[in-house]
Amino acid sequence: MAGDDGDIRAGAPLRYRDNGDGTVTDENTNLMWEKKDQAGGGLHNWDNTYPWQGTCSNSSTTVCGTDADCSGDGTCNVSGGGMTIFQWVAQLNTSPCFARYCDWRIPNVKELQSIVDYETYLPPVDAAFNNYCTSGCTVDSAKHTRECSCTESAGPSKGYYWSGSTYAPSPIVPPPGSMLAWGVLFGDGDVLSAGKTDHDYVRAVRCGSVKSDIR
Numbered sequence: 001m002a003g004d005d006g007d008i009r010a011g012a013p014l015r016y017r018d019n020g021d022g023t024v025t026d027e028n029t030n031l032m033w034e035k036k037d038q039a040g041g042g043l044h045n046w047d048n049t050y051p052w053q054g055t056c057s058n059s060s061t062t063v064c065g066t067d068a069d070c071s072g073d074g075t076c077n078v079s080g081g082g083m084t085i086f087q088w089v090a091q092l093n094t095s096p097c098f099a100r101y102c103d104w105r106i107p108n109v110k111e112l113q114s115i116v117d118y119e120t121y122l123p124p125v126d127a128a129f130n131n132y133c134t135s136g137c138t139v140d141s142a143k144h145t146r147e148c149s150c151t152e153s154a155g156p157s158k159g160y161y162w163s164g165s166t167y168a169p170s171p172i173v174p175p176p177g178s179m180l181a182w183g184v185l186f187g188d189g190d191v192l193s194a195g196k197t198d199h200d201y202v203r204a205v206r207c208g209s210v211k212s213d214i215r
Contacts, residue, residue, distance in 0.1 A: 016128035021099040022139035031208030035139040035149040046150040050085045052196035054078040085202045106164035107205040109182035116189040123153035124189040157200040159186035167193040
């Protein structure tokens with residue numbers, strides 16, 4: 001239709017480069033993204049879900065992302081076991097580090113939304129983030145497996161991926177608003193908030209130039 005986005009097509013077209021090491025680079029923003037796979041277990045499995053926060057072992061009222069948030073000899077624990085998204089990304093940064101980079105982090109919500117392709121659906125992403133996704137495939141074809149890139153759009157979390165951006169309190173969200181964080185639903189591209197103890201998907205990122213105005 002004349003005047004709609006499909007007619008005008010303003011802005012730069014989406015451009016991605018598969019780096020062959022389990023990562024994809026967005027050539028518009030210079031963000032480097034972790035690929036997800038269907039390998040049995042492992043840090044990159046597309047079915048892995050984590051909460052945003054846990055609770056300190058030495059204080060049931062102190063929430064945490066990592067052990068560093070707990071005083072003394074306290075540890076950051078997740079109810080029922082497992083780890084938070086921040087403990088997960090710390091494992092990517094443990095030597096020798098994922099793809100030999102040791103500065104992986106959780107994306108802010110604007111960075112996460114930047115890889116949504118609203119011209120596609122279930123999932124709304126470029127093929128660089130969703131190709132050859134079959135059982136046993138890996139992000140980098142290690143051990144002669146099929147190389148793939150996966151994006152969950154269904155599953156228990158309906159394709160909801162965490163960002164590192166906290167949801168600020170507002171009149172319609174009773175305190176503490178900080179119990180919520182932003183994420184993107186990779187079923188249809190919606191940006192939504194969720195409770196920080198929910199178990200949802202996550203994708204790591206590094207470098208780049210998409211700035212967040214969320215403090």
